Each structure stands twice: as structure tokens, then as C-alpha cells.
Amino acid sequence: MLKFHHLGCLVDSIEEAAENYKGLFAMQSISEKILIASQQVYVCFVQIGEGQFIELVEPVGEDSVVSRLKRKGETYYHAGYLGHDFDKALEQLEEKSFKLLSVFYSEAFNMRRCAFLYSTDIHLIELIEEE
DSSP, X not given: OEEEEEEEXXXXXHHHHHHHHTTSSTTOOBOOOEEETTTTEEEEEEEEETTEEEEEEEEOSTTSTXXXXXXXXXXXXXXXXXXXXXXXXXXXXXXXTOEXXXXXXXXXXXXXXEEEEEETTTEXXXXXXXX
């Protein structure tokens, strides 16, 4: 069973975008900017509820995996979900015709495994290994 964690949104500048979120949500906290080296992005999490976040995603240069999307004007990027049993959740998603794009260890989640998967119905999701 998957548990919603965050919505990922592409931004030009995490610092500028974070300023726009300050004071909007009752439980709000804003994390430090984190470099995800394998994806060549910086991320920051804005808490909008108990265990629910908006992830601000800033490309690190033109070689970033999201630079092309940002140039096309995309802002909504993905939905992130926690999976209690990562391998089983990955298998179940693939059985439901999700296409596995990548598996990586994320600095944003204490080097736990993450995977990006794509479905034409649900779009891009990030599966995060739950602690």
C-alpha cells in the first residue's frame, strides 16, 4: 500500500519559490535545500500537512534530468509516495503497466531507494522506500 508524501513542482529558484509559500499553511516548515546528485537537482520540502509536502525541484544546469521539462514550461513534475515494502510496491506498479524509468538512492531521504515510474493514466510518480 502506498502512502502519499509530496507533489513535486519545478521552479527556477528554490529560494524565490519558498518565499511564496511562507505563512500559507498552518503546519508549515521549509527544509534546507538538498542536492540530489544523481538527478542533478536541488530540492526543498514545504510541509503543508501532517506528512504531506510540496517538493520544490530546481535544475542544476542544462544537464539536469528536468531541464528540458522546465524549458517547456512544465511546473507540475510528479507525485511522491512512500512504499513500506519497496520491492513489492515496485513489482505491483510494474504489474499495473507502470514503466520503470530509474532507481536511485536519494540524499533527500537519507539515501533510501527511490524510483521514478511512468503511466499514461497517472503520469510520473516517485516511489520512496519508507523507513
